[in-house]
Amino acid sequence: MRQHHYPKLAETLYSDVLPNGLTVHLLPKAGFHKTYAVFTTDYGSIDNTFVPIGTTHPVTLPAGIAHFLEHKMFEKEDHDAFDDFAHFGANSNAFTSYTHTSYLFSTTRHLKENLETLLDFVQRPYFTKATVEKEKGIIGQEIQMYDDDPNSQAYFGTIAAMYPDLPFKNDIAGTLDSIAAITADDLYLAHKTFYQPANMSLVVVGKLEPDETMGWIKANQAAKLFDRPMPIIRSQNEAAYQGGLIKRSTLTMPVERPKVSLGLRGVDQLPEGWDRFKYEEALSLGFDLLFGETASEYLRLYDQSVLDDSFGYNIELQRGAHFVILAGETADSDRFEAGITEILENAQAYLKKAEFNFETVKREAIGSTIASFNSLEAIANQYDDWLYGGTTIFDEVDVIEAVTFDDVLTAMQSFINLDTVSVQTILPGS
Amino acid sequence: MQLGKGIGLTVIPTSQFKTVRVAVDFIAPVTVSELSKRILMAQLLETSSQDYPTQTALATALSNMYGASFGVNVFRYGRINGLRFSGNVVDGALLGDPDVLATMFNFMKKVIFRPLVKDDAFESQTFTLQQRNLIAYLKSLDDDKQYHADQQLQNMVFSDLPELATSLYGDAATIATLDGQGLLADYQNLLATNQVQVTVVGDVTEAQIKALMGDWPLPDRTPLKESPIVTRLRQPLIEKTEQQAVAQAKLNLAYQLPIGYRTEQFYAALVFNGLFGGTPISLLFKNVREKNSLAYFASSQFDAFTGMLSVRTGIESHNRQAVEAIIAAQLTAIQNGQFSDELFDQVVASLINGRESRMDSAQALLNQAVLDELVGSHVSTAEWVQQVSAVSKQTVSAVAQQVTQQATYFLEGADDNETAPLS
Known part of the structure; x- marks a missing residue:
């Protein structure tokens, strides 16, 4: 043992x-x-x-x-x-x-x-x-x-x-x-x-x-x-998936307000092991800098009522796929989509503007990781023997500490590809 | 201990957790308007203050405290409601930053006592935005059909006590009538007169917390005397059916079970609920879901503050009568003592497991401490386990015999006739 x-x-x-x-x-x-x-x-x-x-x-x-x-x-x-x-x-x-x-x-x-x-x-x-x-x-x-x-x-x-x-x-x-x-x-x-x-x-x-x-x-x-x-x-594609994509779909459901989700599919080839984990953390910090609660771009869209507290994003890295979903409810689905897309289009410039905030979002990521060890369920459910080849959630604080601002710029540059964005809208109706 | 008249402090010192969890509660009797005002206050105070005027400023302060979490929410136990400010911060020893807890207390003091105010009112732009956001959120809640069904049942059961029927997310119509000036006056009144309860769980001492709160402007106030427990007469049986375009119908039932929190039959009532539908080994779960494939879920909940026992199921519309018959049959079975010793023992073991597990959650320890203060009694886990272990099959049947049905709510799928049978 x-x-x-x-x-x-x-x-x-x-x-x-x-x-x-x-x-x-x-x-x-x-x-x-x-x-x-x-x-x-x-x-x-x-x-x-x-x-x-x-x-x-x-x-x-x-x-x-x-x-x-x-x-x-x-x-x-x-x-x-x-x-x-x-x-x-x-x-x-x-x-x-x-x-x-x-x-x-x-x-x-x-x-x-x-x-x-x-x-x-x-x-x-x-x-x-x-x-x-x-x-x-x-x-x-x-x-x-x-x-x-x-x-x-x-x-x-x-x-x-x-x-x-x-x-x-x-x-x-x-x-x-x-x-x-x-x-x-x-x-x-x-x-x-x-x-x-x-x-x-x-x-x-x-x-x-x-x-x-x-x-x-x-x-x-x-x-x-x-x-x-x-x-x-x-049957699994080892290389990043390059196949088709449904760019836009609309669904009608009995909801009060439109719900918009933007799915960003990663088409870049991921590194293995520790470096893969670091890539994921760099992406996570990058999205925090653009769309997190401490981000000025987020505040701008919030104050314009383009998005509200229902807004959130998820970074998913799994065997066979990696993607990010940004989603929220909005009164105006076109403005929502345009607002998010504009930030993604100019991600590198916005990130550079937000560099002063990098240590803050990093601190938050470290503290949240330590706090998650309060929960037996969180520890055991997140433990994954396969995804990062021997690197695990126990290494996460070290991985976050190792991420530099340049790593964030590189990962975001590599990941964001506006040709592989899929937008789904759920509109009120029956 | 008391920090002043009407101001209580409970510290639960433990090194079990990575964080220190803090709750500052302002507690008063519940009314419809009181509840809705608190919910809008919570929304405002969670996103802005004089020192952190924007969400970004507030979020940055928290991020700099190593991703500390902070929230403002509203709770209700029977006749009592509270506005809660909660914080959770990583233990400074793990961060090599011993000052982080003091920073958190200072942050909370500023947020609580220095709201974003202009001209004797909550700052109007923020107020309007958050009022609108909250109303929009309340409307979206109805997208969740389980929430909708639960709320409809609640409205039926407490038609005569609207303060108990109102959603914990507030009443949209009441919230729409509030203005920034009136709400600020109400908030200042709340700060000056409500019972205050401060509760801390973590590797800290009472003296440490008392010192950290030394400069908080909390004058003495009249301690809260009301009991949270609601007692009611027997209510007439009512029924309601609603149609919506949903794939899964919801059948919700309400019963009265007049047994109060920590009264003599309370532990037997907990075992009864566990046996009926409160655990995943319960009779409802077994018979509605497992044996008859009629539902994806079927469960019961018991609220000892209001004496309301409720059953929730998600079913196909055409199975309604069959499901109602099965639910009634399970209640009758318990009333007649028709359940096995093995199942009874399993339910008791499951309840004990749940209770002992709560000692591993700082949030659960904190909630229990607040509840103990509200009802003025404390029951240790060991005593609780002993009480539940002492419950007999006979007392559970006696509890079941006190159950009377009060309301049935059915959310029917509009096009259910076209759905093919599943199996």
């Missing part, structure tokens, strides 16, 4: 890779009463085309399969894993993103039993035709709920418009039609390929004793038989 102390965070992380390939990270938090564990596979909604383990030809499974699998993992032949957790007082849950599926619990008591439940239920699939059919009703309701939510429509709709030729265009949960085609065999196939221990990581944070906890995990894994780890072949 490796031990790594992070003095700036006053935290010590314990890590190991087990013989079956599973990566484990343990973070004891003094004074905490709760333990939070999350078991993640590097498999999400975009991974529906892949070569199943033991075969040579790629298959494409219906959109929404990863999320469907997440729902179905809990149900076993004679019980529900949810009840096993409940028996020991734990809360359990799961979530699926574009690139990951995570299973989690939080508990103040019976950590060993709950950890074993987590490992066992995720590693022992059980699907039948009947249980798969029943789930379609539940997931159908979930899809409809998001269909009614304009914020969800704005966000995911913008991503779909930026990547019309990639699985990013599909909702994470799929559609009523796509999930109707899912079978138990599909679920077994996806599980066998992507739930290999070598494609998974377990992060446990909070009240725990590292040696004891690692011992429980090792014993649990050693008692199970796994296939030899096999490399996973999935």
Whole structure:
């Protein structure tokens, strides 16, 4: 077991890779009463085309399969894993993103039993035709709920418009039609390929004793038989996506005010590891300088009522895509779009004007990162073993400190490309 | 401790967190206009002050305190409402900057006591902009159909007590009538007369905080005497159906359960709610969602300050009757003691897990401390766990028997007949 102390965070992380390939990270938090564990596979909604383990030809499974699998993992032949957790007082849950599926619990008591439940239920699939059919009703309701939510429509709709030729265009949960085609065999196939221990990581944070906890995990894994780890072949463009883009789309929904989202698709090739993380932080600081609450350009648009407190932006860097979405409600969608676009067009000049503010936004980023370590959930959910090749959120303060103003100018120059902007507007109406 | 008459200070010293969290609350009995005024005050004070006249100036001050967060919001517990100024700042020891907490207190003092004022009124440009923004925001809230349904139910249940029906985001019509001069006078009155409660969680001492607040202009005031708990007579059953173009219909139900916060049956009421719909292992969740695939969610909430028990579901419109029947059947089952020992034990374990987990949230510790002051009692986590563990199946059934249905609100999907069955 490796031990790594992070003095700036006053935290010590314990890590190991087990013989079956599973990566484990343990973070004891003094004074905490709760333990939070999350078991993640590097498999999400975009991974529906892949070569199943033991075969040579790629298959494409219906959109929404990863999320469907997440729902179905809990149900076993004679019980529900949810009840096993409940028996020991734990809360359990799961979530699926574009690139990951995570299973989690939080508990103040019976950590060993709950950890074993987590490992066992995720590693022992059980699907039948009947249980798969029943789930379609539940997931159908979930899809409809998001269909009614304009914020969800704005966000995911913008991503779909930026990547019309990639699985990013599909909702994470799929559609009523796509999930109707899912079978138990599909679920077994996806599980066998992507739930290999070598494609998974377990992060446990909070009240725990590292040696004891690692011992429980090792014993649990050693008692199970796994296939030899096999490399996973999935359909994914390694180079930045250069395909089509829907420049403009308009949706009518029963909303009070127009909602406008601008999606900026990155078409630059990203560096690896530490440098990738640094690129992301440089972008984040760059957007703070242009559109953050301390930015004078933001204040100008705010005072002109072009945008208001509903305005926000998200920088997303994921396996297979990176993009920024700027979104808000506005009385006048044309002015909103023009105001944002003008700042993007002149980003380098505005950034240089805002250089005096660089240390301020950097300070804020550092403080917010340290503060996020108050939350067991934030630590464990954000921990990602794959994206930055060994650099993790524990290195984030160092990464931010290393970013120079020139790094910001370079990253923003490399990222912003006005030819790959997609604008989605949701207009009031029924 | 008391910093003065009607001015309380509670410090929870702990090194568990990376930050120090501060809340300064101004507390008074709730009315519709009081609540709406506070919400507009919150909007103004969060974005401007004499020393930080623009949002950018205010945000820059916070960024320079290493991304400290600051917010102004409004809370309500039963008959009481409060205007809360909250701050959260990274512990100076982690930053190598021991002065950051003092900077935060100084910042809060300036924002609270030196609002952006011109000619005896909130500065008119800022006032007009923020009033307009708030009203626009209130209108957009209705885009969220769950919020809409919840608010409709609230309006039905508290038609005779509008101060409890009003949204915590305010009443747009009342907010539209406010002006900068009147609101400033109201704010100055609030600062001078409201009960003040200051609460701090972090690696600090009471003496330290007292010293940091030494120059705050807080004169003595009459302490608040009102209890937050609302007691009501039994209300007649009412029903309302509304149609909108939504894919998912919302069925919301309200019940009366006259058991007050920390009264004798309070812990049994918590277990009852956990069993009925308040936990993800509850009867509602199991039977509406899991067994019958009728809903994506079904849950219950219990407010011990108003005695309101509510149920929320998201369903397909044509399933309404089936869902209502299942909900009623779960209540009857609890009244008759028809639930397994295993489920009962799971619910108790789940509630204990939730309560013990709250000790890991500075915000939860802070909220609990304020509540303790309002109701004038304190219950430690260990005592709470012991009380919940002592609840029997019989007392839970006895609680369930006191539940009476009061209102049904149904938001019906307009084109639901065209939706094909899902399974």
